[in-house]
Amino acid sequence: MKEIAKHFAIKGNILDIKPLGNGLINDTLLVTTDGPDNYVLQKINNAIFKDVDLLQHNIDCATAHIRRKLAGDPDIDRKVLTFLPCKETGKTYWFDGEAYWRISVFIKDAYTYETVDPKYSYFAGKAFGNFEAMLADIPDTLGETIPDFHNMELRARQLHEAVEADAAGRMAEPEVKEILAKMLPFEEEMCKAERMYREGILPKRICHCDTKVNNMMFDADGNILCVIDLDTLMPSFVFSDFGDFLRTAANTVAEDDPAWEKVDFKMDIFEAFAKGYLEGATFLTPIEKENLPFAACLFPYMQAVRFFTDYINGDTYYKIKYADHNLVRTRNQWALFEAARAKVPQMKEIIDAK
Numbered sequence: 001m002k003e004i005a006k007h008f009a010i011k012g013n014i015l016d017i018k019p020l021g022n023g024l025i026n027d028t029l030l031v032t033t034d035g036p037d038n039y040v041l042q043k044i045n046n047a048i049f050k051d052v053d054l055l056q057h058n059i060d061c062a063t064a065h066i067r068r069k070l071a072g073d074p075d076i077d078r079k080v081l082t083f084l085p086c087k088e089t090g091k092t093y094w095f096d097g098e099a100y101w102r103i104s105v106f107i108k109d110a111y112t113y114e115t116v117d118p119k120y121s122y123f124a125g126k127a128f129g130n131f132e133a134m135l136a137d138i139p140d141t142l143g144e145t146i147p148d149f150h151n152m153e154l155r156a157r158q159l160h161e162a163v164e165a166d167a168a169g170r171m172a173e174p175e176v177k178e179i180l181a182k183m184l185p186f187e188e189e190m191c192k193a194e195r196m197y198r199e200g201i202l203p204k205r206i207c208h209c210d211t212k213v214n215n216m217m218f219d220a221d222g223n224i225l226c227v228i229d230l231d232t233l234m235p236s237f238v239f240s241d242f243g244d245f246l247r248t249a250a251n252t253v254a255e256d257d258p259a260w261e262k263v264d265f266k267m268d269i270f271e272a273f274a275k276g277y278l279e280g281a282t283f284l285t286p287i288e289k290e291n292l293p294f295a296a297c298l299f300p301y302m303q304a305v306r307f308f309t310d311y312i313n314g315d316t317y318y319k320i321k322y323a324d325h326n327l328v329r330t331r332n333q334w335a336l337f338e339a340a341r342a343k344v345p346q347m348k349e350i351i352d353a354k
C-alpha cells in the first residue's frame, strides 16, 4: 500500500493505512501522515468501472468546474474533493499492472451519516440540487462510467437474463419465484423515464447517481460541505439523484435490515428533501418536477431488481456479508417500494404546492 501511495505527490511520511467506510464497490483506505493532510486511497473496482480513464476524466472535469464556481470561498478545500495526479503519468489514477488506484485529500473535521432527520434532509436536498445546478453548464463532455447505469429497461433485461440463466440454481427457491411474480407486473410502468427520453420530452443531465445519505459530508455544525463518491457522476435523468437519496434517507430502517415489516417511507423526510431540492435545482422542467414522486418509487424498485438479479446470479456484483444478504436486501427494498407507492398521492400534493 505504501508503495502505491508513493506514486502520488503526498506531503509528509505515511504513518498508517487502514480501511475506511463501508462502500459496496471500491476498497477504501485512510492514509494517515505526519504532514498537513491525510488521504483517502482507493482501489477502483475495475470489474464494475471498466473505463477508469473516463471515470477519472468525469471526476477531474466536474471537480475543476465546481472549484471554478466556488472560487474565493475560504473553505473551498472542504467543499470540493482534490485528487492527486500520479507522478509518472499526470493522470489522477495509477495502474500498477493489476489494479487501478487513486488518492484524494481527506476532508478534515467532516462527518458522514447513515441516517438523517428532516432538517439535514432539507440541507441534503439543497446540496444535491445545487450540485446538479453547478454542473448544468459544464463545458466538457462527460461519459457514462457504467453505460445505462440507471436505465430501468436495462435493469429489467438483466433480471430476465439472470432468471433465464439461473447460474446459481436459485430459481428453484419458492421465495425467489414469489418475489419475481411480484416484480414483473410493475416493469412497464417503471420503464416510463426511458420512454419519455425517446419521445424527447425528458433530458439527461449530469447527475451524481449514488446520492445515498452517506455520500454527503457535513461539518461539525451540521452544514453540508460536499458531495463525495463521484464514480457514478454521469449523464442521467434527475430522477436518479432525487430517487436514490430518498431510497436510503426515507427508509425507516437500513437497506439490508431483515425486519422488512418495519420498513416505511418517511414523508417528513420526503417533504424536507423535496423542498431543498426544488430550491437548489432551479433548472427543472415541468415534466421533471411532476415526475419526482415517480422517482421516489422507481429507485426502491430498481434497487430491489438489482439486488435480486445479483442474488439470482450468485452474488457476483455487490459485496455480501452472509449467504442470503442480497435476498434480504431485495425484500427490504421491495417493502420500501410498496410503502412509497402507497404515498404517491401525498407526494404529489407536496410537489404541486412548491
Ligand code: GN1
Pocket (backbone or CB within 6 Å): 022, 023, 024, 025, 026, 048, 209, 210, 212, 229, 232, 255, 303
Ligand atoms: C453501490 O458504492 P456504493 O456502496 O456507494 C451501488 C449503488 C447502489 C448501492 C446500494 C456503482 O453504491 O448503485 O445503489 O451500492 N454503486 C454501483 O447500496 O453499483
Ligand code: MG
Pocket (backbone or CB within 6 Å): 023, 024, 212, 214, 215, 229
Ligand atoms: Mg458510498
